[in-house]
Amino acid sequence: MLMSQLYAPTLRETPAEAELASHRYMLRAGLMRRSAAGIYTFLPLGLRVVRKVEAIIREEMNRIGGQEVLMPIVQPAELWQETGRWNDYGEEMFRLTDRHNRQFCLGPTHEELVTDLVRAEVRSYRQLPLRLYQIQNKYRDEIRPRFGLIRGREFIMKDMYSFDRDEAGLDESYWACYHAYERIFSRCGLDVRPVEADSGAIGGDVTHEFMVLADVGEAVVLYCSACDYAANVERAESGKVAQSEVPPKQLPMEEVATPGKTTIAEVTEFLGAAPQQCIKTMIYLADGEPVAALVRGDHELNEIKFQRVLGCASLELADTATIERVTGAPVGFAGPVGLRIPVVADHAATEVVNAVVGANKADYHIKNVNIGRDFQVTRTADIRVVVAGDPCPKCGAPLTSAYGIEVGQVFKLGTKYSAALKATFLDENGTEQPLIMGCYGIGVGRTVAAVIEQNHDEHGIAWPVAIAPYHVIVVPVTIKDEQQAKTAREIYEALQRADVEVVLDDRDERPGVKFKDADLIGFPIRITVGPKSLRKGMAEITLRKTGERMELPVDQITDYVVKTIKG
RNA sequence: CGGGGCGUAGCGCAGUUUGGCUAGCGCGCCUGCCUUGGGAGCAGGAGGCCGGAGGUUCAAAUCCUCUCGCCCCGACCA
Numbered sequence: 202m203l204m205s206q207l208y209a210p211t212l213r214e215t216p217a218e219a220e221l222a223s224h225r226y227m228l229r230a231g232l233m234r235r236s237a238a239g240i241y242t243f244l245p246l247g248l249r250v251v252r253k254v255e256a257i258i259r260e261e262m263n264r265i266g267g268q269e270v271l272m273p274i275v276q277p278a279e280l281w282q283e284t285g286r287w288n289d290y291g292e293e294m295f296r297l298t299d300r301h302n303r304q305f306c307l308g309p310t311h312e313e314l315v316t317d318l319v320r321a322e323v324r325s326y327r328q329l330p331l332r333l334y335q336i337q338n339k340y341r342d343e344i345r346p347r348f349g350l351i352r353g354r355e356f357i358m359k360d361m362y363s364f365d366r367d368e369a370g371l372d373e374s375y376w377a378c379y380h381a382y383e384r385i386f387s388r389c390g391l392d393v394r395p396v397e398a399d400s401g402a403i404g405g406d407v408t409h410e411f412m413v414l415a416d417v418g419e420a421v422v423l424y425c426s427a428c429d430y431a432a433n434v435e436r437a438e439s440g441k442v443a444q445s446e447v448p449p450k451q452l453p454m455e456e457v458a459t460p461g462k463t464t465i466a467e468v469t470e471f472l473g474a475a476p477q478q479c480i481k482t483m484i485y486l487a488d489g490e491p492v493a494a495l496v497r498g499d500h501e502l503n504e505i506k507f508q509r510v511l512g513c514a515s516l517e518l519a520d521t522a523t524i525e526r527v528t529g530a531p532v533g534f535a536g537p538v539g540l541r542i543p544v545v546a547d548h549a550a551t552e553v554v555n556a557v558v559g560a561n562k563a564d565y566h567i568k569n570v571n572i573g574r575d576f577q578v579t580r581t582a583d584i585r586v587v588v589a590g591d592p593c594p595k596c597g598a599p600l601t602s603a604y605g606i607e608v609g610q611v612f613k614l615g616t617k618y619s620a621a622l623k624a625t626f627l628d629e630n631g632t633e634q635p636l637i638m639g640c641y642g643i644g645v646g647r648t649v650a651a652v653i654e655q656n657h658d659e660h661g662i663a664w665p666v667a668i669a670p671y672h673v674i675v676v677p678v679t680i681k682d683e684q685q686a687k688t689a690r691e692i693y694e695a696l697q698r699a700d701v702e703v704v705l706d707d708r709d710e711r712p713g714v715k716f717k718d719a720d721l722i723g724f725p726i727r728i729t730v731g732p733k734s735l736r737k738g739m740a741e742i743t744l745r746k747t748g749e750r751m752e753l754p755v756d757q758i759t760d761y762v763v764k765t766i767k768g
Numbered sequence: 769c770g771g772g773g774c775g776u777a778g779c780g781c782a783g784u785u786u787g788g789c790u791a792g793c794g795c796g797c798c799u800g801c802c803u804u805g806g807g808a809g810c811a812g813g814a815g816g817c818c819g820g821a822g823g824u825u826c827a828a829a830u831c832c833u834c835u836c837g838c839c840c841c842g843a844c845c846a
Contacts, residue, residue, distance in 0.1 A: 213795060213807065214780045218839060238838065344769085347840085463846055483845065494845095502845060518844060533846045559846080586845095679804050713806035720806090731805055741805095 202671065204706040204718075209246050211718050221417050223653035224349030226662050230722045232670075239346025239354035241646075246722065249670040250649050251357065254389060255336050257667065258359050258643060261385045265377040267334045267361050272314045274338060278304035280313040284621040295340045295354075307340035312618045312640060315362045319636065320624035326366045329626065329636075330374060334361035336645065350646035351606060352419070357645040364619075364636045366628060371637045375407070375613055378641040382411055382609050385643065389652055390665025391608070396422045397432040398610065399505050407613040411643075412605030413651040422605045423587055427598035434602070435505045438583050440592035441548070449554050452569040454538075460564040463533020465498045468566060472557060475499075479557040480550050480570070482535040484524045484542075487513040491527045494584060495537055495546040497553060501586040510545060510582045534559040537576040538567060546578040547585045608648045614638040656746070662723030663746045672766050673703040674724040678712045678731035688755060689730040692740060695759045701766065720745065726762060 209231035218235065219225040227233050232247030243251055259269065275297075281287035287294075287306075295307040308314065315333060323331065336359045346354050363374035379395065386393040391413055398410040410433055412422050424431035432438070462468045469476050479498030484491055485507070492511065496502050508516040521532055527542050528535045536559035537544055555569040572578065589602035619625065619636040628634050649668070656663045666672060673696055677689035686707075693705040704724070706715045712731075719727050729741040739752040742761065753761055 210778085212779060216779070217774085217781095220840085235838090344843090345840095465846085481846075496845090504845080518846090524846080531846095535846065681804080709804095711804055711806085711808065713804090713808080716806045718807085729805075733805075 202704045204674070204704055204715075205708050207246075207704065208244060209722065210244075211721055219349065221348050221351070221650075221654065222657050223351070223650035226653055226657060226721070226723075227349055227650070230662060233350075237354075239343055239352065241350065241353065241355075246670040247649075250664070250668050251645060253668040253670075254645050254648055255357075255359070257385055257388050258336065258645070261381040261388075262332075262334050262359070262361055265332065265381050266330075267332045270315075270318075270333050270335050271337060272308070272311050272318070272335055274308055274340070275305050276308045276311075276314055278306065280317055280622075281306065284313055284618060286313070293341050293343065295342050309339055309341045310358075310640075310642075311335065311339075311360055312362065312614070312638075313622070316618045316622045316624050316636075316638070319362075319364055320619070320622055323364065323624070323626055323636065326626055326628050329364055329366045330370050331364040332361060332374060333364075334359060334641075348417070348419075348650070350650040353646065356647070359643040359645060361641040363639040363641070364624075365639075366626065366634070367637060371613055371615075371639055374639050375611060378611050378639070379409060382611065382641070382643070386411060386413075386608065386648070388667055389648060390667060391648070391652055391655060393608065394422065394424065394431055394605070396424070396605070397436050399433060399435040399509075409611050410605075410607045411609035411611075413608055413655060414603050414605050415651065415654045416604055417654060418604035418606040420605045420607050421602055423589065423591075423600045423602050425593035425596060425598055425600055428593060428596040430593050430595045430600075434586060435503065437587040437600070438594040439549075439585070439587045439600075440594045440597050451571045451574065452555050454570055454575055455568045456560055456562075456565055457568055458564060459534075459566045462564075462566075468557065469498065472566070472568070474557050474568075478553065478555070480537065480546075480553055482528075482537055482540075482559055484519040484527060484535055485516055486519045486523065487511045487516050489515075491519055491523055491542045493527075493535070493537065493540055493542055493544045495544060495550040495578065496585045497547065497549045498557070500547065500549060502547075503584055503586045506582075507545070507584040510580075510584055528559070528561045530559065530561045530563050534561060534563060534565065536561050536567060536570070537578070538570060540576070543579040544576070545584060546572070546581050548581055548583055549585065551578065551581050606647065606651045606654065607644075608651050609641075609643040611641045612639060614640055657723075660717070661721035664723045664725055666725050666766050669702075669723065669725050671702040671704045671724055673701055673726045673728060673762055674706055674719045674722075675703060675728045675730065676706045676712070676715045676719060678729065680707055680709050682732070684735060685730050685732070688735060688740065689728075692728055692730065692755060692758050696762060699759050699763050701759070701762055726765060728758060728762075 211231045212229045215225050216228050219228055231244055233241045233243050236242055278287055297305050338355055339358045340355055343354050346352055365371045393411050393413055395409045395411050398408050421434040423437040462471045465476055465479055476498035481496050481498055483494045494502050524532050551572050557568055558570045560567045590599050593600050616635040624636045625633045653662050675689050675693045677685040680686050696703040725745050727743040734741050734752050740755050741752050743750045
């Protein structure tokens with residue numbers, strides 16, 4: 202490809218819309234352009250990268266027995282109504298109506314479609330396991346699209362769906378995919394960490410997310426430095442915190458006036474108590490019924506864990522009226538003493554001796570409250586947000602926290618969709634069974650963005666060879682110099698014959714411009730043909746990632762390049 | 769959805785408070801000269817219904833109303 206012909210409009214200045222390195226460089230290097238909020242056009246260079254990531258994904262999916270299909274973007278409402286997700290998905294679903302007033306959505310995912318497809322054809326255990334995947338655009342009307350490809354409303358996603366006859370089969374599918382993902386991301390040049398995660402609205406119980414650790418990530422992950430424990434903050438658990446050996450003596454309860462002090466910060470300051478000495482009481486509505494959650498004052502409640510503990514379908518903070526009704530006090534003075542609703546306490550909250558709690562009475566708190574003596578809890582569970590420094594639940598070593606970009610997720614779905622959609626098969630005994638499903642997604646665009654986050658410097662992108670849009674750019678310092686132009690052309694053609702993906706920068710630009718563009722776009726290898734080396738019959742090779750340079754005789758360039766990109 | 773900010777040339781911005789005669793600057797783009805190892809220089813040039821609609825006025829990028837779009841922060845943790 203000739204640079205003069207390549208549609209890669211590079212920008213000297215950063216477009217105002219871009220915050221992250223990946224977003225900035227994808228625009229500046231001419232990989233993509235924005236069409237609407239969270240919706241992008243891929244330009245030739247960007248598309249080449251996307252296609253390469255997809256190719257790697259296809260290879261690894263095929264390798265574990267995946268078969269590619271292509272399902273529609275536009276999906277009928279009926280299927281989604283069958284599983285209940287037409288309502289459950291809410292505002293995030295792009296919906297449309299056709300001329301006959303029939304309702305459709307732009308698929309945010311394809312569980313319904315694929316299950317519908319399979320239920321019609323799969324009858325027997327002999328047809329299992331079945332692993333189908335597809336790569337295509339999906340749509341979610343994100344509340345706030347941002348960060349370029351990382352949180353878009355239209356995005357390219359690979360999804361695989363597995364259908365097995367039993368749990369053991371599902372387990373096999375799941376781990377086959379897990380390991381395929383490790384290979385995929387590693388081949389893309391990413392440093393990825395699989396973490397235990399929450400399954401959220403999709404359903405199912407076992408799930409891992411594949412996280413690219415990066416400061417700009419949207420998700421928080423906790424991982425252990427001593428063992429292999431790693432989890433999304435939504436799921437992360439904490440080990441037992443060591444208690445002091447001699448528990449302090451329990452003191453008598455004492456009501457204290459705390460006028461207008463409704464937050465932990467205000468109360469601790471006013472009373473001169475430590476936040477760890479307080480127990481926060483929060484009133485929630487679980488499927489409409491009030492329930493109280495207790496966490497230590499310096500801890501935060503993890504709603505996702507709390508909801509899992511309660512096993513309820515909906516969970517939200519109670520409204521002011523409900524709080525006043527169940528506690529008898531305005532917001533800010535709730536406490537466990539005398540509460541007549543179910544109370545769930547976090548483990549750490551139950552260990553506070555002589556705690557400060559709300560008095561369920563306006564402008565009062567109670568000091569020296571003790572569990573067992575002064576109040577009872579319905580149950581104790583792990584319901585708080587784990588933070589860095591908390592002990593690892595597996596080995597007790599302190600956990601570290603980091604931000605991550607989620608590039609993939611694997612789920613064990615079980616029978617949630619097959620049961621709802623009556624996708625069944627007959628086992629050896631002739632008994633009808635629901636298919637056991639798993640689903641496995643990779644955000645393709647997000648993966649590209651994540652690669653840039655992990656592979657860039659102040660000059661631009663430094664692509665890993667495996668997904669670089671082109672491997673090599675040949676830059677004659679002065680195209681008007683006949684000797685340089687001729688040699689550059691020869692090198693370019695020799696590389697093409699060797700199946701190297703190469704661009705010749707044939708533009709009549711000053712060298713600085715060409716070097717800057719080469720660095721910005723991020724070709725892994727640059728071959729400079731200039732007067733200095735050419736006099737000696739040589740050309741210069743520069744490796745983008747390391748900045749390493751060397752001179753090589755012109756006729757050895759091809760061999761060197763081939764070896765470098767293969768190895 | 770709440771808060772904040774922004775829409776003026778392909779990109780980055782000034783001008784808007786205090787309305788005023790030809791709407792500017794830098795980069796990019798086109799032509800020519802010159803230059804060629806890290807985004808050169810000179811000269812000439814093209815390109816804008818000032819996001820859109822309505823209103824006020826002798827006069828609107830500027831004031832008023834409505835609308836559309838985009839960016840950032842937040843979304844209940846007593």
